[in-house]
Amino acid sequence: MAQTVNKSFIPDLPKGGPLAEYRKRANFDWKDLKLIFEEEQTLKTKYRVWKLLEEDPLFTRSNTNLPTNESKRIAAMQMNHMANLNIVPDEVYNESITQRHKYLCAVNEALHAYSPSLSVKIALGVGLFNNALIAMGTERHQKYYKAAWNREIVTxxxxxxxxxxxxxxxxxxxxxxxxxxxxxxxxxxxxxxxxxxxxxxxxxxxxxxxxxxxxxxxxxxxxxxxxxxxxxxxxxxxxxxxxxxxxxxxxxxxxxxxxxxxxxxxxxxxxxxxxxxxxxxxxxxxxxxxxSEPGKVLGAALESFSAGRIGIMQESVNTLAKAAVIAVRYSAVRKQFGPERDGEDIPIIEYQLHQWRIFPYLAAACVLRVSTFSLFESYMSAIERSQKDSNGFELLTQLVSELHALISSSKPHITWTARDAIQEAREACGGHGYLKASRLGDLRNDHDPSCTYEGDNNVLGQQASNWLVRQWENVESPVGTVDFLNRKDQMMKRTFNCVSKRWSFDHFECESFCLLYF
Structure with missing residues (x-):
């Protein structure tokens, strides 16, 4: 008998309201789908964090733009107060590095949904700082690790x-x-x-x-x-x-x-x-x-900063999902232009043009959520292996180039997709999307630096392509992402077989064909 998953911790959706009609049409349990995209423990952690924030007056959200210094003051107070909320139990500190990071990622994603500024402050001051200490420090630096973990110092x-x-x-x-x-x-x-x-x-x-x-x-x-x-x-x-x-x-x-x-x-x-x-x-x-090559080993140690890029990807996927959901919900209640001249208006979600605009980004949110989590697990597995192995740094040096290329290609793709999704969602919501209340403007401004910090997207793409070019002559893929290049000789012998005169190359000048179809 299949084990029944306890879904009671996931709050129910409102039973009424303008979205109720469309929600009734679903032929699947949305809670089951949610547990496909996120692990049960991750979701429980997020709901726990959100409940704690909702009950604390310090985290009350302002309805207007605060002065810059006030925004910084409040974010600093919130960061200092986090230790008092016991969001990260002491026992998490003793977990494996993978489990510890899973928990921290869940907390950070929950905080990012509330305040991107707060989540980034903590990610920088605890996550990235401690990752660097683990990678480059020794026992004599553990006091800083624990102090940062307990929010005793701001780093x-x-x-x-x-x-x-x-x-x-x-x-x-x-x-x-x-x-x-x-x-x-x-x-x-x-x-x-x-x-x-x-x-x-x-x-x-x-x-x-x-x-x-x-x-x-x-x-x-x-x-x-x-x-x-x-x-x-x-x-x-x-x-x-x-x-x-x-x-x-x-x-x-x-x-x-x-x-x-x-x-x-x-x-x-x-x-x-x-x-x-x-x-x-x-x-x-x-x-x-x-x-023998400390500079090369330092490069491997610096790869611990890739965890920051993965964090940006996770935050970007959440931002992408948020923008897509806002646009979908709005399109389900916004009515315009019925099929008959004197008939009733219909929700704009029924129009193919509107579906074409926002549904691909909704699908992207689902796909990228799964792929980013998979990349995170692969990355943490490699880091954990390098720390347990007696030749850990040598092992990490072998893995680092491929991991860097993989992350350097993924971060631009995900952050640019999120950027485009926010803009399309804003336009798809018309004038109402331009209101601060829609949150799309804040999403756009807060997400925008993700395309440049922790590595400019264009530069990262070049770094990934440089690694790929080197693999053509000599494949070194310990993670296995480009093992298919070992079959490049057979692949290069394959030819395109035209099955229809309509697609014959004779019908196109080479330049025109490339412009039209690539």
Whole structure:
């Protein structure tokens, strides 16, 4: 006998209202469908989070646009208050890395539905920060992991500089080791090397995981390394001497996030603040690494940031679904132009043109939800394997290129699809879609940066295509995504067989054919 799934935790839909007629036509149980797209535990977590937020006055939503500083103040208060809600039970901390991330993703998706700014603040300050510590730090950095997990510190990741974002090899912030004091001297040579667009840094971050070029006393550069850099006094939020930090100003959206900049003036930090999993400096000031190619290993460690791109994909799918649902519901109650001149108007959802506009995005929300979850599981499985294996970094180095290519191709596709869906939904709702009350304008503004941060979409697409081109000559696919290229010789021998003169190539000039059909 098939096991009956308990669906009682999923709230019922309203029995009346203008959508009731269409809901009655469904020939399937929508709750069953919901449990296909999301795991039971994920849904329970989301409903629990939403209930907690609904009962707390601090999370009451404003009906108007707040001033930028007020948005940041409220988001900061909400983030600090999260620890009091016990949304993430202590036992989750002891789960496997995959289960831990599943739980955190469910929490973050629930928060994103309420406030994208809040979810991004937490994702940056807890998720990405701790991922980086796991990948690049050692036991001596665990205190920061636990402090960030418990919201005892506000953290950020300072990577991008004013003049260099995607091209991390050109980052110019330096970290010179002083053997006399056993300290690193962090320095920003000029404004173009200032760390910029750092989420949480503008007003509240007390700790920044900062990337700088490590120099030993002999003047030799050992490339980019991560450092735990104190920014502000946690009690007063006043910047420490040698640190110039500030907010970059109002943005188009996501104004609850205090994006900031920082410059360092020969600022000293302790020796143990170097994230030393790939390399360290000994008592004599000599750089040591157990890896023959520490730079390559650092690249594998940096791939932990791909979890951030997967998070963006998950949030984008939710945004896409939200926009499509708004447009579908509106089209079911908005009536226009009946088939008869003097007859009654009919809901615009009945028109093929309207279905053609919004149904593909509704389908995309379903497909991309499943594919993104599958990608997340594959990614976390690879990360967990690398941490359990005695040759973990070597294993991760083998996997990293393919994972990066897979994520670099998926993130543009999903975020651009969501972007287009929001715009189409806005237009499909006519003038009412332009009202703030529709939420489509807020969705559009808050989603827009997803197409550029954590990797510009066009640049990511090029990185994915570069990897694919390299596979043509020598297939290296430990994840198995391009195993089909091993059959490229047989595939290239296949020819197109025309079965109809209507589609004969003789009927087309090559250029015209490409323009029309590709």
């Amino acid at each position: 950020c990741l300072a990577i991008t500089e004013v003049s260099h974002g995607s091209n991390t090899k050109r980052i110019r912030t330096t970290a010179n080791y002083d053997p006399k004091t056993k300290e690193y001297i962090i320095h920003t040579p000029d404004f173009e090397a200032a760390k910029a667009w750092v989420g949480n840094l503008g007003k509240t971050a007390t700790i920044a995981l900062t990337f700088a070029n490590l120099y030993t006393p002999d003047g030799e550069s050992h490339g980019l390394h991560g450092f735990i850099v104190p920014i502000r006094d946690p009690k007063t939020l006043i910047a420490y001497p040698g640190v110039l930090v500030g907010d970059i100003g109002e943005k188009i959206g996501l104004n609850g996030i205090d994006n900031g900049f920082v410059m360092f003036n020969n600022y000293r930090i302790p020796h143990e603040n170097l994230l030393n999993r790939t390399g360290d400096i000994n008592e004599e000031g000599v750089y040591e690494s157990v890896f």
